[in-house]
């Protein structure tokens with residue numbers, strides 16, 4: 510059984526949002542909600558200025574807080590590590606939205622909760638997720654963490670540094686950010702606030 | 708500066724209708740506890756409060772269903788077709804449903820009284836505990852810390868005793884003052900249990916209202932005619948406010 514993961518090399522990402530648009534198309538994500546979005550941040554000031562382009566989506570956490578809180582079992586984790594929602598069971602109670610520390614989940618207008626699926630339907634056909642397939646800078650890699658020769662394993666091995674979002678929460682994300690542009694790693698909103706207060 | 712292409716799904720996910728439920732479920736759980744205790748004591752008012760428990764549980768369950776965007780998909784049946792002991796809401800569903808059953812039987816005078824009263828007691832404790840837990844389990848939400856697990860049961864009982872006092876249950880006033888006093892003390896200490904960041908957010912988003920609710924709550928120690936109202940409104944306000952402002956992810960993203 511594979512253990513799917515994604516890596517995004519932030520030293521290559523230009524924040525063009527091709528992935529976000531591909532996702533919208535592929536998954537017919539309704540207006541106003543997003544499986545995938547880009548966060549763009551400036552940190553520092555000339556001559557020490559960094560811009561971080563950071564695509565965000567469900568990280569398919571290895572230890573997903575969104576799953577145990579679900580009262581109906583609609584939110585579940587597959588053996589291959591994908592965290593998915595069974596819309597037939599979902600009562601749209603929002604417990605999983607509350608539990609997800611990454612704003613990855615939303616209420617689909619049809620009355621259930623949705624989010625990034627790692628393109629489970631494409632994986633079945635042996636294709637990479639739409640965002641990976643479309644990325645013009647080739648900064649996105651995907652594959653089986655347990656296979657040392659998978660693109661994602663290789664990218665992780667070769668990266669100068671590897672970060673995940675909010676690691677302190679113990680969610681063990683399986684979306685890795687490689688080579689974050691800032692020396693301090695992934696940027697946080699509190700850094701932006703600090704700058705504003707200086 | 709932070710900018711986006713698209714947006715994180717960071718909007719409010721629980722709305723005023725959910726805040727209403729957080730108040731109603733407090734009343735439902737509290738009334739159920741009261742009814743169970745009165746039955747166990749053989750009190751003459753037991754039946755009256757059993758009816759109230761029945762009504763508030765039904766009202767809350769109705770609001771829960773009615774406000775759910777999944778209402779006409781009828782997926783709520785899955786609440787009772789799955790075993791999810793790690794989910795506070797799952798516990799709440801069973802606690803309220805079985806509480807409804809037990810109070811119904813008690814009200815109709817069917818079945819063994821004592822065991823039913825004990826069952827209702829158990830269900831009421833679940834119903835009282837789960838809303839605070841449903842918030843506190845979200846480790847990523849800085850405002851919903853462990854104190855929620857205490858403030859919610861306490862304010863639920865205060866709500867209930869407020870209603871009881873309004874119904875001229877003279878006995879309700881003393882416990883109301885005690886429990887609302889405890890709720891207010893916790894609510895007063897609560898900001899001190901938060902990180903400076905989270906405290907700042909509470910202050911920005913609800914600071915004045917929070918202060919006003921605490922002040923209003925002090926009214927419970929004043930005139931007897933005013934006390935039940937002050938207790939009820941402060942308890943309800945606190946629950947609604949915490950549910951609403953706590954939908955915040957913090958600054959770690």
Ligand code: SF4
Nearest residue numbers: 567568570573575609
């Ligand atoms: S990112 Fe959010 S929705 Fe995705 S697995 Fe983690 S907690 Fe669940």
Ligand code: SF4
Nearest residue numbers: 579599600602603605
């Ligand atoms: S909104 Fe749906 S998937 Fe999320 S916790 Fe509730 S029932 Fe489960």
